[in-house]
Amino acid sequence: MNADTAVLCGLGTWLPPHAVTNDDLARELDTSDDWIRSRTGIGTRYVAAPSTATSDLAVEAGRRALKSAGFESVDAVVLATTTPDHPCPATAPLVATQLGLGTVAAFDVGAVCTGFLYALAVGAGLIAAGTAGSVLVIGADMYSSILDPADRSTRAIFGDGAGAVVLRSGGADEPGALGTPVLGSDGTGSDLITIRSGGSREPLGTIGAGHPDPYFRMAGKAVFRNAVERMADASLTAARRVGWAADDIDRLVAHQANLRILHAVADRMRLPRHRCPVHLDQVGNTAAASIPLALSHAVTTGRLAPGHRTLLTAFGGGLTWGACAVRWPTITPV
Numbered sequence: 001m002n003a004d005t006a007v008l009c010g011l012g013t014w015l016p017p018h019a020v021t022n023d024d025l026a027r028e029l030d031t032s033d034d035w036i037r038s039r040t041g042i043g044t045r046y047v048a049a050p051s052t053a054t055s056d057l058a059v060e061a062g063r064r065a066l067k068s069a070g071f072e073s074v075d076a077v078v079l080a081t082t083t084p085d086h087p088c089p090a091t092a093p094l095v096a097t098q099l100g101l102g103t104v105a106a107f108d109v110g111a112v113c114t115g116f117l118y119a120l121a122v123g124a125g126l127i128a129a130g131t132a133g134s135v136l137v138i139g140a141d142m143y144s145s146i147l148d149p150a151d152r153s154t155r156a157i158f159g160d161g162a163g164a165v166v167l168r169s170g171g172a173d174e175p176g177a178l179g180t181p182v183l184g185s186d187g188t189g190s191d192l193i194t195i196r197s198g199g200s201r202e203p204l205g206t207i208g209a210g211h212p213d214p215y216f217r218m219a220g221k222a223v224f225r226n227a228v229e230r231m232a233d234a235s236l237t238a239a240r241r242v243g244w245a246a247d248d249i250d251r252l253v254a255h256q257a258n259l260r261i262l263h264a265v266a267d268r269m270r271l272p273r274h275r276c277p278v279h280l281d282q283v284g285n286t287a288a289a290s291i292p293l294a295l296s297h298a299v300t301t302g303r304l305a306p307g308h309r310t311l312l313t314a315f316g317g318g319l320t321w322g323a324c325a326v327r328w329p330t331i332t333p334v
Contacts, residue, residue: 006124006135008176008326010069010166011333013296014060015159015283016048022156029152036156041259045159045284047144053085054162058095058140061162061292064334065136066099069166075132077106078123080115080139080288082317083146084108087198095138105132112193113255113316114183115139115288116163117324120312121181123167138164139288146195148215157258158216159284163292175306176329179242182234183322189226192219193317227261227315232268234323235313242325246270248309251328253298255314256280256290265313277303287316296333306330 021044022033036042048057058079066072077099079092092106105126111118116139123135140162147154170177197212198204204212231254239249246269254262256279266276277298279290286293291312298304306328313323 005172006167007170012064013163048160057162061164065164074134078119080119114314114320117322141287161286161289179325181324189319228264230321231313238323250308
């Protein structure tokens with residue numbers, strides 16, 4: 001047995017209790033349910049209370065993932081987020097402490113909507129290196145804290161949420177064993193998805209020609225083209241690494257960005273669209289949380305079953321993208 005392969009063995013998710021429908025947004029902005037659904041496929045998203053922070057979401061999802069796995073502790077926590085509690089320090093150590101995990105290794109990963117897959121690859125690497133025997137990987141984002149209240153395009157798309165998985169050391173032939181992740185980036189597109197102000201390039205206190213812009217911005221058409229190409233190509237590469245042909249893929253669980261993107265990725269891969277589970281209609285784009293949330297929804301609705309040859313894929317700011325193959329194990333999400 002290869003004892004340094006990462007095996008997925010637990011899954012937990014959490015959404016804030018407050019749902020915001022398209023009709024709710026239409027009462028505030030120049031938009032409508034039909035406009036939003038026709039362009040994104042989204043009907044509802046969840047928004048955290050102002051008193052909530054990303055760490056609160058991450059703790060709830062992490063606790064549920066640990067319960068799903070039957071674990072009381074892990075050796076490391078890797079948190080993927082674009083909305084940390086503070087610019088400094090990282091949020092993961094606080095999450096680990098609030099989960100009662102003691103002084104385990106804990107750190108954040110920033111790859112925007114690809115963050116969960118980057119964190120998954122890092123967690124698998126910690127196990128492969130022998131640094132950790134088990135890792136809690138969390139994707140948590142609170143985009144409501146970084147969206148322009150007057151921007152109907154971004155407010156219609158994004159929601160808050162968190163999802164987490166537990167990885168343990170195991171054998172490469174076990175259900176839940178992760179294939180070799182595929183990761184990529186292209187900094188020439190770094191201006192397509194961005195929060196311009198608040199970093200060292202443009203501090204919020206900078207006095208210049210323009211006003212600071214602390215809000216999330218996205219160039220939708222260019223992002224669409226890149227997302228489809230990068231997710232499809234990365235997914236096919238991840239499949240080849242484990243010896244799967246396109247026809248062997250039972251499920252493609254992609255980052256839940258936009259329904260048209262999901263369909264375009266499936267079409268580019270020549271994969272029937274029904275093999276690509278959809279969850280964004282109910283929760284919107286939850287950034288780093290979207291893949292674990294989609295996995296949980298697919299399992300609980302019967303769309304994802306043990307033994308399914310499954311590809312996970314995502315695309316995000318940076319630009320970044322990734323994919324990973326896994327034969328789905330028997331897991332009860334919490």
